[in-house]
Amino acid sequence: EIVESDYNQLHKAFRVIAREQNDFSIQYISKRVNVALKSHLKDQPVGDPFRVCSVGCGDGERDCGILREALKTISNTVAFHFVGIDIDETSSRNAELAFKELSSINTTILNKDILKIDSVTLPKFDLVYLNYVHYYIKDLKSLVKMLKQLAKGG
Numbered sequence: 180e181i182v183e184s185d186y187n188q189l190h191k192a193f194r195v196i197a198r199e200q201n202d203f204s205i206q207y208i209s210k211r212v213n214v215a216l217k218s219h220l221k222d223q224p225v226g227d228p229f230r231v232c233s234v235g236c237g238d239g240e241r242d243c244g245i246l247r248e249a250l251k252t253i254s255n256t257v258a259f260h261f262v263g264i265d266i267d268e269t270s271s272r273n274a275e276l277a278f279k280e281l282s283s284i285n286t287t288i289l290n291k292d293i294l295k296i297d298s299v300t301l302p303k304f305d306l307v308y309l310n311y312v313h314y315y316i317k318d319l320k321s322l323v324k325m326l327k328q329l330a331k332g333g
Contacts, residue, residue: 208241208308209248215306216249216257228258228285232304232329234293235312236263239274242310243281250283259284262301266292294321298328306330 233242265271271290278286
């Protein structure tokens with residue numbers, strides 16, 4: 180039998196673990212964003228926006244943290260275009276609200292299933308990353324095919 184105090188301690192421990200994982204993923208992906216951004220700045224014409232796509236953006240909190248970290252390391256002259264994709268309507272609405280604080284970034288949030296998006300209507304991205312989405316997708320080959328369609332150079 181689980182008593183309420185045991186449950187509260189367990190719940191608190193899970194929140195700490197989740198926060199630590201979130202902090203780790205922000206740092207990890209931020210480093211990848213910076214590597215891709217440096218490559219972009221070297222290879223692209225001045226003024227060409229750096230395009231990032233987050234598949235499974237959720238409420239946008241993690242992505243805001245990632246982009247905040249990236250913005251610390253670059254000049255204000257780099258234009259960002261961020262597209263967040265999430266199948267959950269509530270999460271998509273919350274992501275739109277979260278990105279209002281990063282007004283320097285051109286943001287589009289799509290409430291869609293990644294496997295049902297018409298990739299022709301989206302721009303090609305300099306960086307595409309997944310936020311814990313692969314757990315929910317049964318057809319990983321279709322996911323990889325879609326990601327290749329979204330990424331510059333396939």
